[in-house]
Amino acid sequence: MGERVAVVRCEATAPDAAVEAALLRAAELVGDVGTGLRGKQKVLIKANLGTTDIRLHQGRQVALTDPSVLAATVRLVRQFHQGDIVVGDASTGCSCYEVYERVGHARALRDLDVRVVDFKEGPYVECPVPAGGIMLDRYCMNHEFAGADAIVSVAKLK
Numbered sequence: 561m562g563e564r565v566a567v568v569r570c571e572a573t574a575p576d577a578a579v580e581a582a583l584l585r586a587a588e589l590v591g592d593v594g595t596g597l598r599g600k601q602k603v604l605i606k607a608n609l610g611t612t613d614i615r616l617h618q619g620r621q622v623a624l625t626d627p628s629v630l631a632a633t634v635r636l637v638r639q640f641h642q643g644d645i646v647v648g649d650a651s652t653g654c655s656c657y658e659v660y661e662r663v664g665h666a667r668a669l670r671d672l673d674v675r676v677v678d679f680k681e682g683p684y685v686e687c688p689v690p691a692g693g694i695m696l697d698r699y700c701m702n703h704e705f706a707g708a709d710a711i712v713s714v715a716k717l718k
Contacts, residue, residue, distance in 0.1 A: 606712070624716060
């Protein structure tokens with residue numbers, strides 16, 4: 561499957577269930593997202609919490625991934641994958657766990673059977689870039705990346 565993008569409108573004032581419905585509709589428009597998730601041992605979800613810029617607009621996160629979006633993403637992945645799900649990021653200036661707590665992700669993920677990790681904590685491994693890369697042919701990354709069969713990046717459009 562080639563690269564595909566879908567955008568579905570969802571008001572900032574929408575309830576969490578409507579946010580999840582919009583995310584599921586976007587996934588449906590993209591196509592069979594399950595293709596990249598079925599049969600995997602571990603799926604890593606990068607949560608987009610790289611900063612402590614915690615601001616709300618009409619009750620939703622402005623700069624960071626909203627808890628409802630992250631929880632809906634985990635539930636989407638769970639439709640196709642019953643193995644290990646790791647949610648993480650590397651926040652600047654403080655522990656990622658602190659940002660998770662302050663943003664509300666800890667509460668949103670509480671019953672979703674995921675492991676939350678801070679990518680700043682080791683151990684680190686060297687990961688080669690497929691096809692050699694352009695500027696670098698390898699990166700030093702948290703070991704959770706190297707052990708993941710699939711990676712889902714929850715980007716924040718801003």
